[in-house]
């Protein structure tokens with residue numbers, strides 16, 4: 328062959344033309360070994376030989392042949408035992424093995440096939456047949472190698488791409504966090520803009536957030552929903568943006584008509600926030616609409632009763648009352664924690680315990696010290712502890 332190798336097809340596999348394929352001859356008859364070597368070496372094969380099974384098994388690992396020619400009868404063990412061991416090892420099972428058997432020995436052939444022999448040669452063998460069988464066997468090995476290489480390349484590519492994808496996901500996550508932060512910040516600032524129409528300050532909004540998420544925790548609301556409460560609860564009065572200043576900022580008592588207009592901040596807020604996709608805005612809408620409803624049905628805008636008022640609305644109603652009672656207003660002095668606690672739990676004629684969800688009221692009683700703590704920590708000009 329022109330290229331000097333026993334490769335059956337021209338251009339079969341590009342890399343094959345450069346490689347010298349190795350054949351391990353396992354036979355205890357030196358004459359047979361020599362004969363085989365002389366038959367195949369001129370065609371470009373590299374050869375090694377072993378006279379027994381143990382040496383062969385060691386050589387297979389060191390020499391890494393591409394095909395093994397294995398005599399059925401060896402001095403220390405049978406060729407079948409060698410074959411069994413080769414096929415049982417993950418390092419060597421893929422090396423094609425050609426068993427050399429006595430002509431017509433059908434039983435030995437079946438046994439060899441069962442163990443995993445790839446081909447047979449009958450003794451005494453024909454040199455041309457020997458070349459063809461080795462040639463075919465090498466072809467199988469080359470395909471196996473190519474497949475292995477391809478799998479390795481594929482695995483490497485998949486690993487690299489997975490790494491790149493993870494890095495990209497990481498970037499996206501960082502970007503998401505930044506966007507999420509910017510989004511929450513924007514929601515908070517818009518809410519504050521609305522509050523500027525009123526006498527409240529940023530301190531009120533932060534306290535509403537903190538009381539609401541505290542009550543939420545004790546009312547069994549999930550951690551992720553409590554995260555939403557933190558951003559949604561300050562939106563309760565966002566509808567005040569639609570109420571005329573002269574009514575909102577009036578220092579004297581409101582007329583019945585003016586109070587009706589004030590009540591409208593609930594539905595205006597809900598309209599501003601309606602059809603939103605984000606959880607924060609959707610919860611914000613629910614709070615805006617229901618934070619003046621009362622457990623006994625005397626609230627507004629719809630006079631909902633009991634659990635018809637969503638839990639988050641009941642929560643914000645209670646905490647908004649607590650904070651308003653404690654804060655200084657143009658028309659009222661600030662009250663101490665104890666005074667407010669008394670009003671909420673016993674009533675003062677205007678604010679009554681039956682306005683609140685009884686379960687929530689119990690939790691408030693248990694946690695009232697922490698309400699005081701929140702009020703004091705988010706102190707600003709509208710709070711006079």
Ligand SMILES: [Fe+2]
Pocket residue numbers: 563564592618619
């Ligand atoms: Fe309100």
Ligand SMILES: [Fe+2]
Pocket residue numbers: 531563564647
């Ligand atoms: Fe409020």
